[in-house]
Amino acid sequence: MDVSAFRRFISNYVFLSESDWSQISKHVHPRIVRKGAFVLRAGEVCNNFSFLEQGLLRFSVLKNGEYVTKFFTIAPYAFTSQYSFSNRLPSQENIEALEESIVWDVSFEDSNALLYLESWNTFVRKLIQEVQHFTELILEEVQNETAENRYIRLLENQPGLVKRVPLRHLASFLGITPQSLSRIRRRVTE
Amino acid sequence: MDVSAFRRFISNYVFLSESDWSQISKHVHPRIVRKGAFVLRAGEVCNNFSFLEQGLLRFSVLKNGEYVTKFFTIAPYAFTSQYSFSNRLPSQENIEALEESIVWDVSFEDSNALLYLESWNTFVRKLIQEVQHFTELILEEVQNETAENRYIRLLENQPGLVKRVPLRHLASFLGITPQSLSRIRRRVTE
Numbered sequence: 001m002d003v004s005a006f007r008r009f010i011s012n013y014v015f016l017s018e019s020d021w022s023q024i025s026k027h028v029h030p031r032i033v034r035k036g037a038f039v040l041r042a043g044e045v046c047n048n049f050s051f052l053e054q055g056l057l058r059f060s061v062l063k064n065g066e067y068v069t070k071f072f073t074i075a076p077y078a079f080t081s082q083y084s085f086s087n088r089l090p091s092q093e094n095i096e097a098l099e100e101s102i103v104w105d106v107s108f109e110d111s112n113a114l115l116y117l118e119s120w121n122t123f124v125r126k127l128i129q130e131v132q133h134f135t136e137l138i139l140e141e142v143q144n145e146t147a148e149n150r151y152i153r154l155l156e157n158q159p160g161l162v163k164r165v166p167l168r169h170l171a172s173f174l175g176i177t178p179q180s181l182s183r184i185r186r187r188v189t190e
Numbered sequence: 191m192d193v194s195a196f197r198r199f200i201s202n203y204v205f206l207s208e209s210d211w212s213q214i215s216k217h218v219h220p221r222i223v224r225k226g227a228f229v230l231r232a233g234e235v236c237n238n239f240s241f242l243e244q245g246l247l248r249f250s251v252l253k254n255g256e257y258v259t260k261f262f263t264i265a266p267y268a269f270t271s272q273y274s275f276s277n278r279l280p281s282q283e284n285i286e287a288l289e290e291s292i293v294w295d296v297s298f299e300d301s302n303a304l305l306y307l308e309s310w311n312t313f314v315r316k317l318i319q320e321v322q323h324f325t326e327l328i329l330e331e332v333q334n335e336t337a338e339n340r341y342i343r344l345l346e347n348q349p350g351l352v353k354r355v356p357l358r359h360l361a362s363f364l365g366i367t368p369q370s371l372s373r374i375r376r377r378v379t380e
Contacts, residue, residue: 063334070330083323086316125315126276132322133273139329140260143365144253175333 001030006051006104009076010119013126020119027110031103039095039103046081046091048105049124055101056164060094060172067094069173071138074161075101078127098165147174148184155188191220196241196294199266200309203316210309217300221293229285229293236271236281238295239314245291246354250284250362257284259363261328264351265291268317288355337364338374345378 003025010016010024033039033055040046042062052075059081060067070093073079084091085108106114114120141150151174154162162170171181193215200206200214223229223245230236232252242265249271250257260283263269274281275298296304304310331340341364344352352360361371 061330061334063330068334070326070333082319083326086319121311121315125311125318128315128318128322129272129276132318132325135322135325135329136260136273139325139332140251140253142329142332143260144251144258 001032001102002053003028003030003104005053005076009051009078010123014119014122016119016123020117023117024106024114024120027106027114028104029106031105033097033101033103035097035100037097039097039101040081040084040091040093042092042094043090044084045088046084047108049078049080049085049108049111050106051078051104052076053102053104055103056098056161057101058094058096058098058165058169060096061092069169071135071173072098072161072165072169074158074164082128082131098169142175147176147180148187150174151181151184152188191222191292192243193218193220193294195243195266199241199268200313204309204312206309206313210307213307214296214304214310217296217304218294219296221295223287223291223293225287225290227287229287229291230271230274230281230283232282232284233280234274235278236274237298239268239270239275239298239301240296241268241294242266243292243294245293246288246351247291248284248286248288248355248359250286251282259359261325261363262288262351262355262359264348264354272318272321288359332365337366337370338377340364341371341374342378 006028007016007021007025028051039050039057052073054075056075057073057079059070059073061070079095081091081093081095083089088108111124115124141153145153165173167181168178171178174181176184196218197206197211197215218241229240229247242263244265246265247263247269249260249263251260269285271281271283271285273279278298301314305314331343335343357371358368361368364371366374
């Protein structure tokens with residue numbers, strides 16, 4: 001558990017002075033989330049903007065009685081349930097740890113209070129822009145590509161994710177049954 | 191053509207003082223975009239963060255030789271080609287006016303310079319958060335709903351959009367052929 005991983009992550013987006021980091025780090029609190037546990041449950045208000053130092057998360061929403069995968073977050077990266085967090089409303093999504101995970105939380109109040117720091121403010125803006133870009137890319141793929149092509153791209157671009165995510169969740173992300181994904185896997189491996 | 195529509199739009203997100211608005215409005219420049227013309231072409235760097243006072247835009251990306259619809263922006267709302275705009279890279283998308291449109295542009299340099307204003311800074315952040323939320327909602331629907339259900343929801347939630355967008359673009363947004371959409375329309379109307 002190493003809070004400097006969060007510092008390095010922020011520094012990928014903005015210049016972070018010693019003094020700004022000392023302001024920010026006061027408001028950062030660690031959590032260990034066991035495999036299978038929930039970082040957030042649908043219906044709860046998301047109170048944290050968080051940095052995932054280690055582990056793997058699954059975002060899912062309830063559709064026709066089952067939780068389908070929206071996307072994954074793989075460490076190191078930041079996350080929140082954005083709409084719930086910024087509007088103080090119950091979340092529509094679950095966030096579940098697929099592996100034991102190390103999470104650093106900044107509360108809603110603290111994150112807002114830190115916006116007076118140009119570094120934090122710019123970091124948050126750039127991060128949301130990046131997440132928006134990733135979400136658009138996933139949307140374009142879902143709109144335009146077959147599940148098989150999406151699986152091949154995942155294999156190429158995020159082989160670690162494909163290895164670490166259980167088959168049923170990967171299938172749900174691709175919008176197909178685990179059986180179909182098994183068949184695709186066999187075809188692709190041959 | 192009325193720049194105060196942009197002022198009212200910003201005021202939906204933040205408190206905007208007379209003095210802040212007088213700073214912002216200096217950097218806002220109008221454009222009239224004729225029906226069928228492009229606000230931005232794929233391959234160009236998007237130089238503006240813009241407010242759509244009037245009209246309707248289609249965002250599309252090239253897939254297998256044809257431009258498929260990603261989403262629409264209907265006035266009054268703000269838009270940019272976010273990844274291209276913030277990273278100064280060629281855009282992957284076209285933005286096309288489906289109706290004669292009134293657009294108010296703020297250049298990349300001016301938008302960045304205005305970030306020192308807390309009102310503009312907060313407006314931009316809240317807007318990206320909102321766009322991110324809308325993109326996630328579209329993604330969830332595409333992942334989980336049939337084209338027919340998505341059409342029915344559009345009819346319920348954005349009847350104006352359904353009326354104003356040509357059938358072929360709506361079909362492309364729903365990921366189906368215009369013929370399939372015609373069949374769905376007949377079934378839904380009955």
